[in-house]
Amino acid sequence: MPRFHLKESKRQLTSYAGLSLIGQCCEAALVDPILDKAIPVSSGMKTSDLFKSMVGLISLGKNDFDAIEPFRTDRFFREALSIGKVPSSEWLRQRLDAKAAQLREHTDEASLRLLERTEAPITAHKGYVCLDFDTFTMDNSGTKKEEVSRTYQGFDGYTPIAAYLGNEGWNIGLELRPGKQHSALETEYFLERIFPRAERLLPADALVLARSDSGFDSACLLFAHADERDRLRTLGRSFDYLVKWNPRGQAATKHKPAWVARAEAAKAFQETRPGKRVALLSLDVERAWHKTRRSFRLIVRVIERTIDKKGQHLLEPSIEIEGWWTSLTEAPEKVIERYRDHGTHEQFHSEIKTDLDLERLPSGKFDTNDAVLHIGVFAYNCLRLIGQWGLTGELSPVKHPAKRRRLKTVLQEVMYRAAQFITKARQLWLDFGASARHIVPVFALVQDKLLAARSP
Numbered sequence: 233m234p235r236f237h238l239k240e241s242k243r244q245l246t247s248y249a250g251l252s253l254i255g256q257c258c259e260a261a262l263v264d265p266i267l268d269k270a271i272p273v274s275s276g277m278k279t280s281d282l283f284k285s286m287v288g289l290i291s292l293g294k295n296d297f298d299a300i301e302p303f304r305t306d307r308f309f310r311e312a313l314s315i316g317k318v319p320s321s322e323w324l325r326q327r328l329d330a331k332a333a334q335l336r337e338h339t340d341e342a343s344l345r346l347l348e349r350t351e352a353p354i355t356a357h358k359g360y361v362c363l364d365f366d367t368f369t370m371d372n373s374g375t376k377k378e379e380v381s382r383t384y385q386g387f388d389g390y391t392p393i394a395a396y397l398g399n400e401g402w403n404i405g406l407e408l409r410p411g412k413q414h415s416a417l418e419t420e421y422f423l424e425r426i427f428p429r430a431e432r433l434l435p436a437d438a439l440v441l442a443r444s445d446s447g448f449d450s451a452c453l454l455f456a457h458a459d460e461r462d463r464l465r466t467l468g469r470s471f472d473y474l475v476k477w478n479p480r481g482q483a484a485t486k487h488k489p490a491w492v493a494r495a496e497a498a499k500a501f502q503e504t505r506p507g508k509r510v511a512l513l514s515l516d517v518e519r520a521w522h523k524t525r526r527s528f529r530l531i532v533r534v535i536e537r538t539i540d541k542k543g544q545h546l547l548e549p550s551i552e553i554e555g556w557w558t559s560l561t562e563a564p565e566k567v568i569e570r571y572r573d574h575g576t577h578e579q580f581h582s583e584i585k586t587d588l589d590l591e592r593l594p595s596g597k598f599d600t601n602d603a604v605l606h607i608g609v610f611a612y613n614c615l616r617l618i619g620q621w622g623l624t625g626e627l628s629p630v631k632h633p634a635k636r637r638r639l640k641t642v643l644q645e646v647m648y649r650a651a652q653f654i655t656k657a658r659q660l661w662l663d664f665g666a667s668a669r670h671i672v673p674v675f676a677l678v679q680d681k682l683l684a685a686r687s688p
C-alpha cells in the first residue's frame with residue numbers, strides 16, 4: 233500500500249458547500265430586513281445573524297448549541313450565510329431564551345415568504361392538494377426539560393403537532409407540545425393558524441383536502457373543518473376534509489354484531505373471498521357542539537371473516553369496523569382510497585427527527601425548544617426546496633426517478649459537498665474539483681432560481 237505524504241496549506245476548504253444555497257434561501261425569504269426590523273437590538277449581534285446561525289446548524293443536521301463553536305472562525309460559514317458575526321454557544325442559547333416568543337412568529341412567516349417568493353411547486357394528489365396534519369413523539373427520556381412527560385408511545389418526551397402541504401410535504405406549521413397532551417386538545421387553535429396559510433399559498437381554483445387520523449375525531453374539530461369549508465365557499469374556493477373515525481365504544485365486542493346486522497339490512501355486504509365479506513355504509517350522523525347541531529357524512533366499513541386467509545374456519549366470526557368523517561361526495565371506495573396516502577406524512581416526521589437531528593432538543597426550557605423547532609421548519613423547507621429543484625429533474629445526480637427527495641439525500645448530495653473556498657477580486661468562488669462535475673449544474677440551477685426570487 234502506498235504511503236501518503238501529508239501537508240498543510242493556506243487553501244480554504246469546506247465540506248459543506250451547500251450552505252451557500254441555504255444563505256440564498258434566507259435572502260429570498262428577506263430574513264435580514266424583516267427580522268431585524270421586527271426584533272431590533274440596541275447593540276451587539278443582529279437577530280438575523282442569530283437566526284441564520286441556527287438555520288445553518290440545523291441544515292447540517294446539528295441542533296446542539298455547542299455545535300456552533302467550530303464555525304466561529306470559519307469564514308465560509310459567515311460568507312455563505314451573510315453573517316456579520318457568528319455567536320458563541322453561550323450567546324446563542326441566551327438570545328434564544330430571551331427572544332423565543334418573538335422568533336416563533338417570525339420564523340413561520342419566513343417559511344411562508346420563502347415558498348411564496350420562490351413559487352415553490354405544490355402539487356396535487358389525484359386532483360386534491362392534501363393538507364395533512366398529525367402529532368408525533370420525540371424521545372427526550374432521561375432529561376429534566378420543561379414539559380417532558382409520558383407520551384402515547386410509552387416513553388418520556390414531547391408530542392409536537394405538524395402540518396404538511398402538497399405531495400412535496402412543505403411544512404406550514406410545527407408546534408411543540410407537552411408529551412402527555414392529547415392530539416385533539418387545543419388543535420382548533422392550531423387549525424386557525426394553518427388554514428389561512430394554506431389559502432395564502434394555493435391558487436384560488438385549487439381543490440384542498442384536509443386529512444387527519446382518529447386522534448382528531450372530535451365534534452369541536454369537525455365543526456372547525458365545516459366552518460372553514462363554509463367560509464372558503466363564500467370566497468369561491470374549495471375545501472374538503474377527511475378524518476378517520478374513532479369508534480370508541482362502538483368497537484366493543486357487544487356492538488359489532490349490531491353493525492353486521494345493519495349492513496345486512498342495507499344489503500351492503502359483498503363477498504371478496506370465501507369466508508370474507510365487506511360492507512360499505514354511507515351514513516348521515518348528527519353531532520353537537522356548543523348547543524349547535526350539524527349533520528356529517530360518515531363512511532363505515534364492516535368486515536366479517538368466518539374463514540381466515542389461511543383457510544382456517546373460525547369458531548366465531550371476526551368482525552372489524554372502521555370509518556371516516558368526510559365532506560366528500562364521492563363513492564365510499566374512492567374516499568377510503570384517498571385516505572390511504574395520508575400515511576406518507578410519517579416520513580416527514582422521520583426526516584425532522586432523524587435527518588435534521590431534532591428529536592432530542594437542545595434546551596431545558598420549553599419555549600426555547602419550541603423556537604428551535606420553528607427555526608427547524610425554515611431549514612426543512614429550504615432543504616426540501618433545494619431537493620425539489622436540484623435533485624428531481626434531468627440534472628439530478630440521483631438517477632432513480634422520484635416526486636421528491638428525502639432530506640437525507642439532499643444532505644448527502646448537496647449540503648455535504650466538499651469544495652475549495654476562494655476569495656478573489658472581491659468575488660467568492662467554490663471550486664468543486666474534477667470529481668464533482670455532475671453537481672455543479674445543480675448548484676448553478678438552484679442558485680439562479682434563488683437569486684431571481686430574492687429581488688423585491
